[in-house]
Amino acid sequence: MTQENRKDPNTTDPGPNRRDSGGHFVFPRWTNLLRELSALLAVGGLVYAVLLVTWGLSPQNSAIGYAPEQPVPYSHELHVGRMGMDCRYCHTGVETGAKANVPPTATCMNCHATVKTESEKLAPIRKSYETGEPMEWEKVHDLPDFVYFNHAGHIQSGVGCISCHGRVDRMEVVRQEAPLNMSWCLDCHRDPDPNLRPVEFVTDMEWKPEGDPRELGAKLREQHGINPSTDCVTCHR
Amino acid sequence: MPRPIIYVLLVLVALSLIPVGLMYKSRVSPKEGTRLQIVYDMDHQSYVKPQTKSEFFADGQSMRLHPSGTVARGQLQENSEFYRGVIRDTTYTEVFPLEVTAEVVDRGQERFEIFCAPCHSSSGNGAGMVHARATALAEGTWTPPTDLTSQTVVDRPVGHIYHTITHGIRNMPAYGPQIPPKDRWAIVAYVRALQLSRNATLADVSPDVRAALEAEPPAVSVAAPPAGDTTGGTPTQNQGE
Numbered sequence: 001m002t003q004e005n006r007k008d009p010n011t012t013d014p015g016p017n018r019r020d021s022g023g024h025f026v027f028p029r030w031t032n033l034l035r036e037l038s039a040l041l042a043v044g045g046l047v048y049a050v051l052l053v054t055w056g057l058s059p060q061n062s063a064i065g066y067a068p069e070q071p072v073p074y075s076h077e078l079h080v081g082r083m084g085m086d087c088r089y090c091h092t093g094v095e096t097g098a099k100a101n102v103p104p105t106a107t108c109m110n111c112h113a114t115v116k117t118e119s120e121k122l123a124p125i126r127k128s129y130e131t132g133e134p135m136e137w138e139k140v141h142d143l144p145d146f147v148y149f150n151h152a153g154h155i156q157s158g159v160g161c162i163s164c165h166g167r168v169d170r171m172e173v174v175r176q177e178a179p180l181n182m183s184w185c186l187d188c189h190r191d192p193d194p195n196l197r198p199v200e201f202v203t204d205m206e207w208k209p210e211g212d213p214r215e216l217g218a219k220l221r222e223q224h225g226i227n228p229s230t231d232c233v234t235c236h237r
Numbered sequence: 238m239p240r241p242i243i244y245v246l247l248v249l250v251a252l253s254l255i256p257v258g259l260m261y262k263s264r265v266s267p268k269e270g271t272r273l274q275i276v277y278d279m280d281h282q283s284y285v286k287p288q289t290k291s292e293f294f295a296d297g298q299s300m301r302l303h304p305s306g307t308v309a310r311g312q313l314q315e316n317s318e319f320y321r322g323v324i325r326d327t328t329y330t331e332v333f334p335l336e337v338t339a340e341v342v343d344r345g346q347e348r349f350e351i352f353c354a355p356c357h358s359s360s361g362n363g364a365g366m367v368h369a370r371a372t373a374l375a376e377g378t379w380t381p382p383t384d385l386t387s388q389t390v391v392d393r394p395v396g397h398i399y400h401t402i403t404h405g406i407r408n409m410p411a412y413g414p415q416i417p418p419k420d421r422w423a424i425v426a427y428v429r430a431l432q433l434s435r436n437a438t439l440a441d442v443s444p445d446v447r448a449a450l451e452a453e454p455p456a457v458s459v460a461a462p463p464a465g466d467t468t469g470g471t472p473t474q475n476q477g478e
Contacts, residue, residue: 011412030238065265066269066272076324089355099288114378114379115371115376116376144278146278146279
């Protein structure tokens with residue numbers, strides 16, 4: 001490609017010499033674009049930075065998918081999904097207490113005292129049972145300490161486990177499915193209908209409403225007088 | 238505009254897509270390491286939380302047990318029949334220490350499905366999923382669960398069944414810690430209901446319904462295999478843990 005071809009015929013580019021007849025330096029015509037270009041870069045860069053930070057720091061990015069390694073690779077997929085155990089067999093306090101308690105080692109030993117007694121993976125459980133030293137499970141769903149949350153209230157109102165925890169019965173390793181941030185909480189507190197089900201199905205992972213979930217939800221809300229509060233003090237007390 | 242400047246701009250745009258791509262990747266993939274905590278705020282406060290470690294107590298537990306020899310208010314459990322299923326600490330009670338209503342039996346069914354069905358199966362015949370899996374794994378230490386509708390259990394006083402739920406028997410562990418007393422009684426009531434239904438004959442059915450049942454023989458599959466009415470019934474395939 002020659003120098004001639006690269007020249008824009010519409011510009012009066014003075015050429016390599018870039019000096020006018022008086023010997024002064026002349027900016028080439030394209031430099032007129034610099035003003036617009038730098039403005040574009042500045043605005044674009046700012047928007048880009050803001051978007052990147054918002055998107056990057058959002059709970060969708062930092063919280064969803066959190067799946068820490070546990071001291072024992074307990075599989076909900078096997079115990080709940082394939083063997084059909086109910087959530088409440090282990091999380092006994094979920095209907096009556098604020099916490100859906102992690103079961104004591106003794107609950108594991110209900111079966112594993114006789115099933116899989118030699119399993120290498122279960123060795124920490126047996127050790128914990130013998131010594132009384134609790135297992136140190138990694139907490140997956142962890143709300144900030146300035147948030148009050150009560151499982152019992154939600155379970156008794158017919159909010160299914162699946163609404164916040166996802167298909168736990170398909171999880172080899174438990175991972176966080178919901179962002180658990182304030183706007184997500186408020187979404188449901190402002191409009192709980194799609195997440196309400198008859199209380200007897202709260203732990204059912206397969207349950208689907210027969211008709212429109214919103215319609216059923218509205219009916220249940222009416223029946224049980226469910227009026228989720230959006231006051232600050234409801235969760236920040 | 239000189240080409241090099243255009244190239245630089247294009248490269249800049251291309252580079253700016255890399256963080257976006259990385260972020261998308263982190264968004265869709267599970268995060269196995271430590272939790273990404275961007276703003277700490279007051280997320281972690283130093284108050285005592287359930288099921289956590291405590292630096293304060295010598296045994297390291299934040300949840301405290303009663304000091305030995307003490308009873309919390311309202312937890313004396315004086316009523317021996319209700320709390321232990323025995324009369325005067327000697328004989329199992331033959332009567333329910335609470336009124337058995339339809340609600341109690343329904344509650345019992347729900348609790349039975351949660352705590353008992355894994356081994357005893359939904360019908361109480363002892364062919365539950367845990368039994369199926371233990372059998373599939375060929376566990377030598379496994380004892381098949383009792384058929385709760387068998388004559389042995391039918392003959393047991395309700396207090397005896399309650400006592401067994403509370404303290405366990407043979408391979409069966411104690412369920413006292415997992416099931417509150419009232420729910421244990423509800424389960425006993427439901428076990429009685431199961432025994433009635435599983436051991437029912439055509440003569441037990443009221444005449445008007447009996448005629449309908451006799452009219453369509455295939456619907457009454459009394460001789461169904463024991464595992465036929467459990468969910469799935471087929472043992473899970475052996476896939477390790």
